[in-house]
Every structure is written in C-alpha cells, then in structure tokens.
Amino acid sequence: MTTPSLTEGALAVGNRIGRYFGVVSMLPALFLVLWSAALIASGAWHGRPRLDSLGAAFGQPTVAKVAWILLLSLATGLFLHPLQFAMTQVLEGYWGPSRIGRILTGMRIDRYREKQRELEHRRVTIADQLRELVDARLELAWGREEFESWDDATYEQNRRRLLASERGDDLTAWLIADETLGQAAERYPDPTRLMPTRLGNALRREEDRAGRQYGIDAVITAPHFALLADDKHIAYLRDSRQQLDTSVRLSVVSAIATVETVACLVTDGWWLFLGLATYALTYLAYRASVAAADEYTTALRTLIDLNRFKFYEGLHLRKPPNSREERRNNAKLMALLRGEAEDIRYDHPAAGPPPPPAAPANPPGNL
Template sequence: MGLLPIAVPTVFIWILLRAHSFAGASDWSQLIPTDLKVDVLQVLIAVLLITLLAVAVQPFQLRIVRLLEGYWDGWWLTALLAPVFVEYQTRKKQGLAARINRLDARLGELEVSPPAGTLQEQKRRQREGARKSAAQRRAEDKLQRYPRRPDAGKPETPLLPTALGNALRAGETSAGERYGLTTLVSWPRLYPLLSDKLATVHASARDSLDAAASFCVSFFVVFVIAVAALVDEPKAYWIPAVALGLCCVSYIGSIAAAVTYTTYVRVAFDLHRFDLLKAMHQKLPHTLSEEYNQFAQLSEFFLKETTGVAADGLAARVLQNRQYVHTDEPAAPTTSPSLWEFLGRLGRR
C-alpha cells in the first residue's frame, strides 16, 4: 500500500528521463534494454529510491486523505476555492433530496392510478415503476454519503468541499451520536476494545481508503508531469489523458472505500459501546434514555479533556453522579464452618 503509489510516479519519471522527453521529442527506443549491468543497477537504485520515498511519505498519509477530504484552510488559494465547492456540494445534496421526492411522488401516482386496459400498457407501467424505484434507491444511496440532518434546535453540520470529505463526515457525525457519544473523541477509546474480526475488516477498509487516496494523488502527479513533458507531442496526449482517468477512478474508489469504512465504524459502536463503559468501570445503563444521558455526559468529559479546561478534578466535576463498578475485584474470603456448625446444619435438614 505504501510502495505502489510511490512507484507509479517514480517509474514514470524514470521512463521520461530515459526517453529524453523533457529535452524535446521523446525517443521511446531508448527504453529497450542494451546494457544488462547498467539496467540492473538502475533498477536497484529505483527500488531503493522508491523504498526511501515510501518511508518518508508514510507520516503524511493522514494529510493526503485530509487533503482529498477538503480541509483546505492551510493554503490561501484553496481556502478561497473551498466556499465555491461547498456551495456545489450543498446544491448537489439538495438536488438529490428533491429528486427522491419527485420519484416518490411518481411512484405514488403509479400505485393509485387505475389499472391499465391492455397488457402492453401494464408492462410499460411496470417497467417505469422498476426504473423509478431503482433511480430512487441510487439517489438515496448517494444522499446517505452526506451528513444527516440534525435534530431541531441543533446547528446544521457543515459540508466539506469534496464528496470524499462528506462521505467520511457522514460517519464521523452519526456513528456514536446515535447513542449520545461524540464519535471523534470516543473512537480512539473504543478502537482498542474491538474484537479481532471487526478490527481486521476495519483495518482492511482503512487500507483500501488510504491506498485509493494515495493512488489518486500519484496519478494526478503523473498527469501534471506528463503534460509538462509531452506538451509538444500531440500523439502522446493519450498518456496524460489515461493518467487523469485513473486519477478519477481512484478518487471514486476512495469514496466507495470511505462508505465501507464508516459502516464498520458504526458497527463498532453498535457492538462495543458497552465495552467502553466496562473498561472505564462505569455502571451499565438499563434504559435507552439512561444510556443516552450517560454517553452524553461521558462525551462532555472527553470534549473538555481536549480543551483548555483545567484538568484537576475534571472527572469529578463532569461525572459527579456516576458510580464505579469494579467487577474484577477479588471476592471476600469466606470462613469455613466449624465441625459443630456443620453437624447442626445436618440436624436441621
């Protein structure tokens, strides 16, 4: 996952250099191996360079994903462009909601309308109903990639400039919130408590997301380099076109991987939220309302822990009404009855 996204632009640059593409017209015949020793040495140097670059870029993997998510406040140009893309995402979300309503109304009309007279008319209406139902399901799936509408009285969840960012934010603002937990601050505490099977599939989904995001950036770099190197060669314009197409495919794949990733995050809260209470020696709730209030109070403690609030006695101030449950305490030693007590019990029986 770390080597391949680095290898793609590195090998491409090596091919362009060997073909002298930056100095004029490309001579692709230079790619034919001539000296085995020199070629093997170049391959070994390329492998070493790719490995070193992969190790150097690995700490920036999170920033690569966040860049594709739309966290563009760090650069003045992207900060200026962000509101434009946010407006586009807002209109796209509103358009999906309106499309779902129109399709739902049309399906309702087909259901209440009188039956058609001819067999051909009945088949036509059935085909139309099937198409409308399929279109409605597709629109609903796309709408689920956006953050859900909050309850009355709560502020609207802001959208991000990209579809990937909104797909991830949809999970970050709903997985734990369904039970009163704030997902972003409670997830680092819940993750170590996951079962082995769930942790495995979650790690696989995360690797798929990271790989798709890295390949998206890699193919975009290849596109830029290809445009710069092959600008005077119209016959080779298919190379940057293919690179741009692979960049778009990788980005679409990252959105699909993000949907899978957020699904596993929701499942983790569904199955292991009480393990978080057990790990913190908190008393388990008995009702849904009690669970929501307890998790909301616990989330408030997690949020205040990350702010500038004084840490001294923070748990006692926020979780003041909660009682600890220490299930792992050793049981009190029991004294064995004496012989006369044992005989007395037998007599009573």
C-alpha cells in the same frame, strides 16, 4: 471546517509499519518511480520521447537497475508515509484558512449544496408521481369509498400487493428511480456540515451518524474503541482503513505523475495525451477512495455497535439498562471526553470473596 476528521484518530494508535507500509507506501511509490524513470529514459525531459531509448534502458534489466528502482521506491515511500494524513486531509477538503482556500472551499460547498437540493427535489417529485399512479390504480380497483376508508397499515399492505402483481410491472422504473435518488441524497451530510469534496462528504456523513443512536461521538471515541475492541474487529477496521489509505496514496502519486507528464510533453504534440492515462488513474483511484471510505466507516460503525459495552467497562461506567438511559449517560460522557466538567458516577467492580486460607504444610495427623 475546523472539526477534526474521523480519519485523524481512528486508527492512529493501532497501525503497524510492516504490512501496512509495504502495501500502502511501497506499491504507489514503485509506480511513481517507474513512471518517472520511463519519462527520463525516453528523453521526454529534453525533447520528444523515443521508444528505442526507452527499450534500451528497460529492455535488459540488471541487478543494479532493479536495486536502484527498489531503493528509490523505498526512499519515496518513506518520504510519503508521514504525509498520509495530510494527503487524506487535502482530498477531504481541508484546504486551510487562506483567502484562496476559503474561496475554493466556499465555491465547492455551494456546488454540493445546490446538488443536494436538486437531488432532494427530484426525489420528492418522483415519489409524489409514483404515489399518484399507485393511488389511482388502488382507487380504480377497490373503489373510492373503500380506498378512502383504509388506515395506513391497510393502505401499505394493498400498495405492496399492487406493486408485486402484474399491474405494477410498468411501475418498476419509477420504483428504481425513487430508490436511486433516495440513496444519492443520503450520501450527503447535513447541509450545514457539507465538505467541498466527495471523499470529505462521505467521511463527514459517517462522522455525524456513527454511534449517534447511542449518543456516542465517533470522532471523540474512535481511539478508545481502537484500544478496547476485540482483535478481529480491529483487524477488520485496519484492513478497511488500509484500503482507504492505499486509494488515497494512489490518487496522489497519479496526480504527481500527471503533472510530470504534462510538464515533459506539453510541447510534444500527440504525446501529451499520455497525461490522460495518469489523469484517468487519478480519477479512478479517487473514486475508489470514496468507495473505500464507505467500507471503512461501515466497519467503524459496526465496531461501535459490538464493543460499546467494553467501552463503558473500560471507563468504569455502569452498563445502561436500556437505550434511553444509554443516550442520557452518553450525553454527559461525551462532554467529559471533550474536556468539559461533568459529574458522572463510576461503577467500580466489587471486590471478590476473600481467598480460602492456605492449607498447612503438615496437616495434623500426617506425620
């Protein structure tokens, strides 16, 4: 649980405060301020909410009221902005080394390990049953001797032909179930790398996969790529990261609003159900953060694909002639970037030809 998150360094060097702050900080802060102001204006802190008090407070907006709301939203946004990384870490499942944190982490990871095994078992069961059905129909159509003589390529060709024909129409549900369970199982990282939350598992999965085919560690090299990549690639990555940060911030402020609502309305009967609205927003924003994490990590994976040769050039390394040599070189390079002592040959660009001599100011014959 001590491995640094992919979100820790990927865009730390590239974020700008302007548009990023306006979207990620101000909008969630404005929601929190307006919700808190509505609770206060309705008298929920002192007793049952009164809609007439709420209407009197917000029915006639004035310049002063709008200015105060914007000022409080700005102050709240400025306070929450430095906590963005910490909020993301909490939602990922980095809950600290305390006894309570370890217990909660262990319980949630055990739950996800059990769920992962269950999904894998169901996927294998569905795949086996589908294969039995397909084999039975192929054997019936071609005969046992012909069926058993096929090699893998012939079997796969006839299998595709069967599933695409009318005889395979009733197997569509099995195909969809097999594909759906396969996709669900792939959403988890290796069982030894599981995190206690959905968001943590979504990011951890790509921490382990992004750049792996090249021998590149995405966690270590993300800041390097953020400095070297093309501007349009960085803009795409920044936009994806902004969606993730906005979803995380909305989830957190909605959770704060839920606590406020429950604290104000716990003794007010049916009014307490207002807490379900903010809780639903918390849940939706959290699920949106998981979807945004998928898009963000896809953008990072694409960034590595398109800019890894610039990465090698920036470190004065020779471009590998093939993927095998690339993985061999990157094994040493990743160790070097982790601070280990490794011997790597650098490839400095050759000096260009000397510049031509400058023409004399008064060439001979030109008087």
